[in-house]
Amino acid sequence: MVLVPRNHRRRIQEYGMTAFRNVASLILSAALLQVAGGLLGVIVPISLGAAGVSDATVGLIAGIYSAGFMVGAAMAPRMIRRIANIRVFAFAAALGAVMALLMAMYRDPYTWSIARFAQGIGIALMFASVESWMTEATPASQRGSVLGVYHVAAKVALILGPFLAIGHAAEALEPFIWCGIFLAFALMPVCITKSLQPAPPDPDPFPIRRMFDVAPSAVIGVFIAGFSNTGFLSLLPLYAQQAGGASVASAAATLMAAAYIGGVASQWPAGLISDHIDRRIVIGGMGLLSAVAALLLAVLDGNPGSLLTQFLIGIWGAGALSFYGLCIAHAADRCEPSKIARMLSGLLFVWAAGAVLGPIVFGVVMSSPLATQGLFILEAIIGLLLFFLMVWRRQAKAPVVEENRESFEVVQPTSVLGAEIDPRSPDATEEMPAS
Numbered sequence: 001m002v003l004v005p006r007n008h009r010r011r012i013q014e015y016g017m018t019a020f021r022n023v024a025s026l027i028l029s030a031a032l033l034q035v036a037g038g039l040l041g042v043i044v045p046i047s048l049g050a051a052g053v054s055d056a057t058v059g060l061i062a063g064i065y066s067a068g069f070m071v072g073a074a075m076a077p078r079m080i081r082r083i084a085n086i087r088v089f090a091f092a093a094a095l096g097a098v099m100a101l102l103m104a105m106y107r108d109p110y111t112w113s114i115a116r117f118a119q120g121i122g123i124a125l126m127f128a129s130v131e132s133w134m135t136e137a138t139p140a141s142q143r144g145s146v147l148g149v150y151h152v153a154a155k156v157a158l159i160l161g162p163f164l165a166i167g168h169a170a171e172a173l174e175p176f177i178w179c180g181i182f183l184a185f186a187l188m189p190v191c192i193t194k195s196l197q198p199a200p201p202d203p204d205p206f207p208i209r210r211m212f213d214v215a216p217s218a219v220i221g222v223f224i225a226g227f228s229n230t231g232f233l234s235l236l237p238l239y240a241q242q243a244g245g246a247s248v249a250s251a252a253a254t255l256m257a258a259a260y261i262g263g264v265a266s267q268w269p270a271g272l273i274s275d276h277i278d279r280r281i282v283i284g285g286m287g288l289l290s291a292v293a294a295l296l297l298a299v300l301d302g303n304p305g306s307l308l309t310q311f312l313i314g315i316w317g318a319g320a321l322s323f324y325g326l327c328i329a330h331a332a333d334r335c336e337p338s339k340i341a342r343m344l345s346g347l348l349f350v351w352a353a354g355a356v357l358g359p360i361v362f363g364v365v366m367s368s369p370l371a372t373q374g375l376f377i378l379e380a381i382i383g384l385l386l387f388f389l390m391v392w393r394r395q396a397k398a399p400v401v402e403e404n405r406e407s408f409e410v411v412q413p414t415s416v417l418g419a420e421i422d423p424r425s426p427d428a429t430e431e432m433p434a435s
Helices: 008-050 055-084 087-104 109-137 140-165 174-192 207-214 216-243 248-274 280-301 309-322 322-333 338-366 373-394 417-422
Strands: none
Touching: 008 055, 008 087, 008 109, 008 140, 008 174, 008 248, 055 087, 055 109, 055 216, 087 109, 087 174, 109 174, 109 248, 140 174, 140 248, 207 322, 207 338, 216 248, 216 280, 216 309, 216 322, 216 338, 216 373, 248 280, 248 309, 248 322, 248 417, 280 309, 280 322, 280 373, 309 338, 309 373, 322 338, 338 373
């Protein structure tokens, strides 16, 4: 047994606490941003549906938002190099708030398409600014724990955001005003942070062909994650409209919360299992789990406010919302350690491409005679497709040998610069000063 001197233990604890203090304001800003983002994700489709806009148009507007996110992710590194993180964050937060208020004033699909595209750009810029800043402010040895706190805070905020819509009619102004308020609030912690701004980022994402040569299963998986998860969640509030009356916002918020809670609950167990067996087996298993849940939802066609429906949505989330991180871990296993950040940055654009197409296809399916059942049938088909694709890829290519495996880390598709804070990305380890 090795005894650590008391003063050294104290120094280690202070070192860890300093890492969290350095980024606490950044994590708070990201959480406030997610409250607004979660609320918009529910009130936009509900408001459009109540106004008589077709499901296909709702899906198109959701796809336009994802296109804006992709554009913002591509713009972010250059903008941060030119005007620095805090100005990029301030610009993006103001852009998102202005668009939210504009949406409250003008209720037509054309204005909302422009507003959602601009908000997609703004959200991507805000995430890129925060995550590149966190990379510089966090010692390499503390990045795993800091990243865990960041993801938990962001996910909790995303879950809570939609509940601000409860009690408001679909045409009410208040939810959009709340979005503007929280985006303005997100500015405050960043503006008063004492953390030094990072050096200008210089990411160089892998091209799609190179990524497919290295880890085809990861490319397939993240595209399906973007396509199916974004498409399903973008249209899920329309299914909640079956609850009717004042219960629509409550049903939509509860269903979204159930999906996200299911995803959070399954991420670590699935990741730990994948650390010991071929990750493609676990990815396929998560796809199969989501397919079974979606198929039951299609067959039962229950009330969106029922406990059974909420439970099945949670099971769907446990399967569908957990395999993105598994695909990233699989890519990290296959990639050279020095190129992991580039690989992860490239995969974000693959995910975003799926996120652009998914809502459009889901919207068209929901506009067909299948209606809301089509949402679940299509999701079941995609989950089964993911399962069979992973079975095929496992037969086509041998598993990664044990010594080349990277440990699983929870990740979310937020920015190309977020790859740099991933603990699996090589970095110069900052040593704690000797006592």
